[in-house]
Amino acid sequence: MTKFEFYQEVEILPNCLYAEYIGKKGVIMGIGEEDGVIYSYAVSLLDGESGLCFSPDCLKPTGKQFKREDFY
Known part of the structure; x- marks a missing residue:
């Protein structure tokens, strides 16, 4: 099981290396995994920016879960 699930809403934490994204909310659209790690x-921000990648420790869940059909 992953820390976050596909289409789960997350918030970017202050420890993120990219200050311009701190505090923004987005949705998990992809998971970078190798050998179970x-x-x-991959996060698409709710303001429309997509294709961003963040380490798991830079994200926290908001408690909101979207569905695949909300995006496709």
Whole structure:
């Protein structure tokens, strides 16, 4: 099981290396995993920016879960 699930809403934490994204919310759209280790999550921000990757420790769940059909 991953720390976050696909289409789960997350918030970018202050320890993120990219200050311009701190505090923004987005949705998990991809999971970077190799040999059972999760290295990153692909996040699409709710403001429209997509294709961003963050390490798991830079994200926290908001408690909101979207569905695949909300995006496709």
